[in-house]
Amino acid sequence: MLSLRLRLADLASPNWQWSNDRWVSGDSWIKPAGSAALASKLVATEAHHFTASVQERKEGEAEFTALDMRPRRVRLTAGVFGTAPLYLMATGDELRGEWDLSELRSRLRTDRLVPRVVSRTLSRQHRYTMDTLFEGVYRLTERATAVFTSDGLSVTYPEPAEHVLKPRTLRADVDPLTALDSLLSGVVDQAPAPTGRVGLELSGGADSGNVAVSVSARGDGVIHSFGLVLGGALGVQQRERRRALTGHLGFRDTAVPAVQHPPFVPGGVRARGVPHDPAGEFYQEAFDVLREQAALRGCEVIFTGHGGDEVNAHHSRTSAELPPVEHVPWLGPVATEALAEVDEDLAPIPVLPIPTLMAFGRHNPGYLRAGVWPVAPLAHPRIVRFMEQLPAAYKRGKTLFRDRLRRAGLPESVAAPAEPENFLPLMEAGLRTYGLPALDRMARDSLLVDLGYVDPKALALACEHARHVPVVPDLLCDTLALEIGLRTFA
Numbered sequence: 001m002l003s004l005r006l007r008l009a010d011l012a013s014p015n016w017q018w019s020n021d022r023w024v025s026g027d028s029w030i031k032p033a034g035s036a037a038l039a040s041k042l043v044a045t046e047a048h049h050f051t052a053s054v055q056e057r058k059e060g061e062a063e064f065t066a067l068d069m070r071p072r073r074v075r076l077t078a079g080v081f082g083t084a085p086l087y088l089m090a091t092g093d094e095l096r097g098e099w100d101l102s103e104l105r106s107r108l109r110t111d112r113l114v115p116r117v118v119s120r121t122l123s124r125q126h127r128y129t130m131d132t133l134f135e136g137v138y139r140l141t142e143r144a145t146a147v148f149t150s151d152g153l154s155v156t157y158p159e160p161a162e163h164v165l166k167p168r169t170l171r172a173d174v175d176p177l178t179a180l181d182s183l184l185s186g187v188v189d190q191a192p193a194p195t196g197r198v199g200l201e202l203s204g205g206a207d208s209g210n211v212a213v214s215v216s217a218r219g220d221g222v223i224h225s226f227g228l229v230l231g232g233a234l235g236v237q238q239r240e241r242r243r244a245l246t247g248h249l250g251f252r253d254t255a256v257p258a259v260q261h262p263p264f265v266p267g268g269v270r271a272r273g274v275p276h277d278p279a280g281e282f283y284q285e286a287f288d289v290l291r292e293q294a295a296l297r298g299c300e301v302i303f304t305g306h307g308g309d310e311v312n313a314h315h316s317r318t319s320a321e322l323p324p325v326e327h328v329p330w331l332g333p334v335a336t337e338a339l340a341e342v343d344e345d346l347a348p349i350p351v352l353p354i355p356t357l358m359a360f361g362r363h364n365p366g367y368l369r370a371g372v373w374p375v376a377p378l379a380h381p382r383i384v385r386f387m388e389q390l391p392a393a394y395k396r397g398k399t400l401f402r403d404r405l406r407r408a409g410l411p412e413s414v415a416a417p418a419e420p421e422n423f424l425p426l427m428e429a430g431l432r433t434y435g436l437p438a439l440d441r442m443a444r445d446s447l448l449v450d451l452g453y454v455d456p457k458a459l460a461l462a463c464e465h466a467r468h469v470p471v472v473p474d475l476l477c478d479t480l481a482l483e484i485g486l487r488t489f490a
Contacts, residue, residue: 001032001033001035001038001054001064001065001083001084001086001099001368002030002031002032002033002040002052002054002065002067002086002097002099003030003031003033003097003098003099003100003103004028004029004030004031004067004095004096004097005028005029005094005095005096005097006028006030006069006074006094006095006097006148007026007027007028007093007094007095008072008073008074008093008094008148008149008150009026009093010025010026010027010028011028011048011069011070011072011073011074012048012071012072013048014026014028014048014050014069016030016042016044016050021034023042023052030042030052030067032054033054033084033099033368034368034371035300035368035371035372035373036057036195036196036300036371036373037056037057037192037300037301037373037375038054038055038056038057038192038373039054039055039056039057040052040053040054040055041053048070048071049068049069049070050068050069051067051068051069052066052067052069053065053066053067055079056191056192056373057192057193058190058191058192058193064078064079064081064083064084065077065078065079065086066079072149072150073147073148073149074095074146074147074148074149075145075146075147075148076088076097076140076145076146076147076148077143077144077145077146078140078141078142078143078144078145079142079143080142080143080161080350080351080352080381081142081352081379082141082142082350082352082357082360082361083360083364083374083376084099084360084361084364084365084368085099085101085139085140085360085361085365086098086099086139086140087099087101087104087132087137087138087139087140088137088138088139088140088146088148088153088155089104089107089137089138089153090136090148090152090153091107091136093150095148095153099365099368100365100368100369101132101137101277101365102275102276102277102488102489104137105275105488105489108134108137108489109134109135110447110486110487110489110490111447111451112134112135112136113133113134113135113451113453113486114131114132114133114134114135115334115335115337115338115341115453116131116338116341116342116344117131117132117133117279118133118334118335118338118448118453118482119331119335119336119338119339119341119342119453120342121133121278121279121478121482122328122331122335122448122453122454122475122478122479122482123325123326123328123331123335123339123342123475123478124326124475124478125325125339125342126279126358127342127343127346128141128346128347128350128354128357128358129141129345129346129347130144130155130157130345130347131345133278133279133486138153138155139361140155141347141350141357142158142347142350142351142352142357143158143161143350143351144156144157144158144347145158157347157348158348159348160348161348161349161350161351163349163385163388164385164388164389167388167389167390167391167392168389168391169391170391176390176394176400177400177403177404177407179386180386180400180401180404181214181404181407183382183383183386184210184211184214184377184378184383185214185217185218186382187214187377187380187382187383188211188214188215188217188218188303188377189214189218191301191303191375191377192301192373192375193220195300196298196299196300197220197221197222197223197224197297197298197299197300198215198218198220198221198223198224198299198300198301198302198303199223199224199225199226199294199297199299199301199302199303199372200212200215200223200224200225200226200251200302200303200304201225201226201290201302201303201304201305201374202225202226202227202242202245202246202251202253202305203227203228203305203421204227204238204241204242204245204414204417204421205305205308205417205420205421206308206398206401206402206405206415206416207305207306207307207308207309207378207398207401208227208304208305208308209245209305209401209405209410209414209415210305210308210378210401210404210405211303211304211305211377211378212225212245212249212251212303213249213404213405213408214377215303216249216250216251222252223249223250223252224251224252224253224254224294224297224299225242225246225251225252225253225254226253226254226255226256226290226293226294226302227242227253227254227255227290228255228256228258228283228286228287228290228423229242229255229256229257229258230258230259230421230422230423230425230426231257231258231259231425232425234419234421234422234425235259237413237417237418237419238421239255240413241414241417242255244410244411244413244414245410245414248408248409248410254293254297256286256289256290256293258283258286258423258426259426259429261285261286261288261289262285262286262426262427262429262430262433262434263282263283263284263285263426263427263430263431263435263477263481264430264431264434264435264438264480264484265285265430265434266434268284268285268288269284269285269288270284270285270481270484270485271434273484273487273488274488275488275489276485276488277362277365277485278481278482278484278485278486278488278489279362279481279482279485280362280481280485281362281363282423282427282481283423283426283427284366285430286426287363287366288366291366291367291369291370291372292370294367294370294372295370295371295372299372300371300372300373301372301373301374301375302367302372302373302374302375303374303375303376303377304363304374304375304376305376305378306356306359306360306363306376306378306379307352307353307356307376307378307379307383307384308378308398308401309355310353310355310356310379311353311378311379311383311384311387311388311395312387312395312398312401313353313395326475328475328479329458329461329462330454330455330458330459330461330462330479331453331454331455331458332448332449332451332452332453332454332455333452333455334451334452334453335452335453335454351381351384352379352381352384353379353384356376356379360374360376360379402415402416403415424474427474427477428471428472428474430477431466431472431474431476431480432466432472435472435476435477435480436463436466436467436472436476438480438484439459439463439476439479439480440460440463442454442459442479442480442483443456443457443459443460443463444456446483447483447486447487447490448479448482448483448486454479454483459479462476463476
C-alpha cells in the first residue's frame with residue numbers, strides 16, 4: 001500500500017522530510033496509498049537507519065508492508081493480508097515499487113515478456129508467484145521479503161503457512177452458527193472506523209450477505225451498498241433479493257446495470273486505451289463504474305464478500321485440485337512451449353486462500369485509485385482457520401452461511417436463491433458485440449502474434465466459428481484482454 005523510488009546513493013546520508021503526499025530525501029521518495037483508513041509512519045531507529053510501515057488504523061493487526069532502509073540496502077517485507085499488490089523493479093541503483101502496475105509503464109517493454117506468465121494468462125492457468133508478465137518486474141507475495149543492494153534485487157519466499165489439514169469433530173456444546181456470528185462480527189468490528197462513510201459491495205449472495213449482516217450491526221450510521229445487476233429474468237430476481245436485503249438492513253443501495261458496461265464496451269477503460277493491468281479483472285468496465293459510485297458517495301472503506309467461496313471449499317489447503325485445463329487452439333509456438341513451465345517458481349502455501357489473494361491483486365487497486373479502502377472480512381486469518389476446522393457438512397453449499405442469513409430474519413429467496421447470479425452472460429454480450437470485431441483486427445495486427453504467443457490463422461478461425469455458435473468461447477476474452485492491456489503499455 002505504498003509507492004516508492006529509492007536510490008542507494010540517497011540512503012548514505014538520508015534526510016527524510018514530508019512533502020505534500022510523500023516522504024522525500026534527495027531524489028528518493030516514499031508515498032503511502034491515499035486512504036483515510038491507513039496509517040503510515042517513517043521512523044529513524046539509529047543514524048542513517050529508517051523504517052517505514054503501512055497498516056490499517058486499528059490496534060493489534062500486523063503491518064501490510066514494512067520497509068527497512070540502511071546505507072546501500074533496502075528491505076521490504078509483505079504481511080499476510082495481500083490486500084493490494086506491490087510490484088518491484090530495479091534499474092541500476094534505483095528501486096521502484098508500485099501497487100498500480102500502470103505507473104511503471106514508461107519503464108516496461110512489451111517485447112520482453114515472461115513466456116510462462118503469458119501462457120498462464122492465455123490458458124487461464126493463473127498461479128500465485130513473484131512472476132509478472134514483464135521481465136524484471138516482480139510481485140512481492142504475502143510474507144515474502146525483497147532485498148535491494150548494489151548487487152541488484154532478490155526476493156525470498158517464506159516457509160509454507162501451517163493449515164488445518166482436515167475438519168475436526170464438533171463438541172456437543174458448540175453451536176457453529178453462534179461461533180461464526182461472533183467471529184465474523186468481531187472481525188468487522190475491528191475494521192477501520194472511517195471519518196467518512198462506509199460502503200458495502202453487495203452481490204445478493206450468501207458471502208456478501210453475511211458480511212452485510214455484521215456491517216449493519218456495527219453501527220456506522222448510514223451504510224451505502226453497491227452492486228452489479230444483470231439483465232433479463234436473472235436480473236429481476238437479483239433486484240428482488242437486493243431490495244429484500246437492503247430494506248431489512250437499512251442500507252442505501254446503488255445498483256449498477258452491468259448490461260450497460262460489458263467487457264470492451266465503448267467508453268470503457270479498454271476501448272479508450274487507458275493504461276491498466278493487462279491481466280486485470282474481466283469485468284473491469286462494470287466495476288470501474290461501481291467504484292466511482294462508492295467514491296462519489298464519500299465512502300472511505302468498502303466491505304466485500306471476497307473469500308467466501310474459498311473458505312467454504314472442501315479441500316486441503318496443501319493439495320487443492322486445480323480445475324481441468326481447457327485446450328486453447330490459437331496458442332502460438334512460444335506460448336505452447338512455455339506451457340511446460342506454468343508450475344515453476346510458485347509461491348509457497350499462503351495464510352489466506354490463493355484464489356482470494358489473486359482476486360485482491362486484480363480487484364483492489366481500482367478501489368485504491370478511487371481513495372477507497374477495501375476490507376474482506378471472510379478472508380481474515382481467524383475466519384479462514386475456523387472454516388478449515390469446520391465439518392464439511394456445514395460448508396457444503398454454504399450451509400452455515402445460509403443458516404446465518406435465515407437466523408438474521410432474511411427470506412429464503414435471499415438465504416438460498418434458486419438461481420444464483422452468473423456473470424457469464426455479461427462476458428458473452430461483450431465478446432459478441434464488441435470483442436469479435438476487435439479479435440478480427442487482432443488477427444491482422446497483434447503484439448501477441450508478432451511475439452509468437454498467438455497463431456493468427458487459428459485465432460481467425462476461432463472468431464469465425466464463434467459467430468455461428470450459441471455461446472462465444474469465453475477464453476477469447478482472456479486473449480483479447482491481454483492484447484489490449486499490453487497495447488496500452490506499448
